[in-house]
Amino acid sequence: MATSPASVDMQALGEKIEKSSAFIEDIYKELDKVIVGQRYMIDRLLIGLLADGHVLLEGVPGLAKTLTVSSLAKVISTKFQRLQFTPDLLPADLIGTLIYNQKEAEFTVKKGPIFANIILADEINRSPAKVQSALLEAMQELQVTIGETTFPLDEPFLVLATQNPVEQEGTYPLPEAQVDRFMMKINIDYPTESEELEIMRRMAKTGKQKQLEPVISPQKVLDARKVVNEIYMDEKVEQYIIDLVFATRDPKKQNLDDLTELINFGASPRASINLNLAARAHAFMEHRAYVTPEDVRIIAMDVLRHRIIPTFEAEAENITSEDLIEKIMSTVQVP
Incomplete structure (x- = not known):
C-alpha cells in the first residue's frame, strides 16, 4: 500500500534527497570532459545504477557506447570489465572455471571477468545461447555457479550490454527471457551536427585523451539506492x-x-x-x-x-x- 503524504515528512525527505543527490551534478561535470552530448544515454545509465537495473543499449558502432560506460565506471571508482562477445565465446570465459592442480591433486577455482561491479557486455547479440544463459544467472540472481560452488557477486553489480541492430550480419536476437531481465532498452542515435563538430575537434588528435577522476565511491551508490526507495x-x-x-x-x-x-x-x-x-x-x-x-x-x-x-x-x-x-x-x- 502506498504511503500517505500525511505520514511522510516531505520537507525532511526533500532535504535528504537534495543532500544525497548532489553527486549527480559532479558525475555530469566529470563525464563532460570526455563525452560530448549523449545526455539521454548518460541519464538512463544513471537511472539503471540508482534503481539497480541492467541496461541494454542498441545503436550502430561508433556512437560512444563503450566510452560512456567505461567512463561512468571510472567516475564511480569501481571495478570495471569489458567483455567482447563473439560467436566462439564459452561460458567459462565469462564466469570462470575449475583448474586441476596436479601438485595438490585437487581442483581450484579460477574466477572469470564477471566478478566486477560494472560489466560492459559488448555486442551481446553476437554470442551463443549458452553464454547468454550464464550471464542470465548473474544478472538475475547476483551469483555465479562454478562447478558445484555458488559465489555471490559484489554490489553494486550492473550489466550494461550493447547490441548492434539485429539486421546486421552475424547478429542473433536475444531470447525474450533474457531481454526482459534488462530494466531498460535504449536506442542510441547519431549526434547532432554541432555535437559532431565538437567531437571531431576533441578527438581528432593523437596521444592520450583527458583522464577522468573518481567523484563518488561504490558505497555512495548503495546509500543512494536506499534513499531512492524512500x-x-x-x-x-x-x-x-x-x-x-x-x-x-x-x-x-x-x-x-x-x-x-x-x-x-x-x-x-x-x-x-x-x-x-x-x-x-x-x-x-x-x-x-x-x-x-x-x-x-x-x-x-x-x-x-x-x-x-x-x-x-x-x-x-x-x-x-x-x-x-x-x-x-x-x-x-x-x-
Whole structure:
C-alpha cells in the first residue's frame, strides 16, 4: 500500500534527497570532459545504477557506447570489465572455471571477468545461447555457479550490454527471457551536427585523451539506492503505471480496441516493478522527494519498448513496439 503524504515528512525527505543527490551534478561535470552530448544515454545509465537495473543499449558502432560506460565506471571508482562477445565465446570465459592442480591433486577455482561491479557486455547479440544463459544467472540472481560452488557477486553489480541492430550480419536476437531481465532498452542515435563538430575537434588528435577522476565511491551508490526507495509515490501514480502496463496486455480495457490484433505479447509484471523503480530514480536525479506522472512518462518508452512483441500483422504494416507504446501513452488518462 502506498504511503500517505500525511505520514511522510516531505520537507525532511526533500532535504535528504537534495543532500544525497548532489553527486549527480559532479558525475555530469566529470563525464563532460570526455563525452560530448549523449545526455539521454548518460541519464538512463544513471537511472539503471540508482534503481539497480541492467541496461541494454542498441545503436550502430561508433556512437560512444563503450566510452560512456567505461567512463561512468571510472567516475564511480569501481571495478570495471569489458567483455567482447563473439560467436566462439564459452561460458567459462565469462564466469570462470575449475583448474586441476596436479601438485595438490585437487581442483581450484579460477574466477572469470564477471566478478566486477560494472560489466560492459559488448555486442551481446553476437554470442551463443549458452553464454547468454550464464550471464542470465548473474544478472538475475547476483551469483555465479562454478562447478558445484555458488559465489555471490559484489554490489553494486550492473550489466550494461550493447547490441548492434539485429539486421546486421552475424547478429542473433536475444531470447525474450533474457531481454526482459534488462530494466531498460535504449536506442542510441547519431549526434547532432554541432555535437559532431565538437567531437571531431576533441578527438581528432593523437596521444592520450583527458583522464577522468573518481567523484563518488561504490558505497555512495548503495546509500543512494536506499534513499531512492524512500521517495514518495502517490497511489494515483502507482495506478497510472498499472494502467499503462495492463493496456499492453488488454488494450480493450483502455478503449484501444484497434491494438488488440497488433500486440502478440504485452509487458510482464517486471515492467510494473521497473517503471516504479526507474520513475523514483528519475525523481531522485531531479532532486525531488516525490514522483510525478511525468517521471513515469519520461522513462516509459525505455522500460517498455523491449517487452512488447508486435504481431505479424503489425510487422506487415511496419508498426513497431514504439508506435504501440506511443498510442497507449497518448490514450491512457494521466492523473
